[in-house]
Amino acid sequence: MRLGSGLGVAVLGGAICLGGTPTSGAPGNPSVSIALPADTWRYAPGPGVEAVVKDCSACHSASYVLTQPRLTRKQWTAEVAKMRNAYGAPVPESDVATIVDYLVAQHGKE
Numbered sequence: 573m574r575l576g577s578g579l580g581v582a583v584l585g586g587a588i589c590l591g592g593t594p595t596s597g598a599p600g601n602p603s604v605s606i607a608l609p610a611d612t613w614r615y616a617p618g619p620g621v622e623a624v625v626k627d628c629s630a631c632h633s634a635s636y637v638l639t640q641p642r643l644t645r646k647q648w649t650a651e652v653a654k655m656r657n658a659y660g661a662p663v664p665e666s667d668v669a670t671i672v673d674y675l676v677a678q679h680g681k682e
């Protein structure tokens with residue numbers, strides 16, 4: 573019983589405190605900045621790299637793609653199709669083979 577009423581008081585105290593915060597303004601809410609590590613990954617030069625940079629950079633970084641597991645040609649083909657069909661990546665049909673060739677050469681596996 574004692575514990576229960578003690579908690580009740582604590583919660584009530586918290587509510588009052590929160591209610592007062594927004595009107596107290598900026599001093600209670602200092603801005604904070606964080607420095608993220610630089611993302612220096614780039615698609616390596618090679619045949620087709622221009623198409624990859626152009627078509628694959630709108631939504632995620634090169635590091636995001638290149639730190640994924642290596643894929644087979646079949647898997648890369650499916651991956652590029654998924655980007656186009658499921659996520660709406662604006663990849664022209666004429667770039668698909670070039671992009672798959674590049675990805676297999678740079679980040680493929682048997």
Ligand code: HEC
Pocket residue numbers: 624627628629630631632636637640651652654655659660661662663671675
């Ligand atoms: C329209 C935005 C968009 C474009 C353009 C795009 N992607 Fe993606 N990609 C996504 C989304 C969304 C995910 C899933 C992210 C998640 O699951 O958190 C993803 C995930 C991936 C993954 C991780 C594996 C997976 O299937 O989740 C790879 C690899 C990848 N994309 C490669 C590519 C390549 C190569 C291209 C260029 C042909 C490309 N993406 C272009 C939106 C895009």
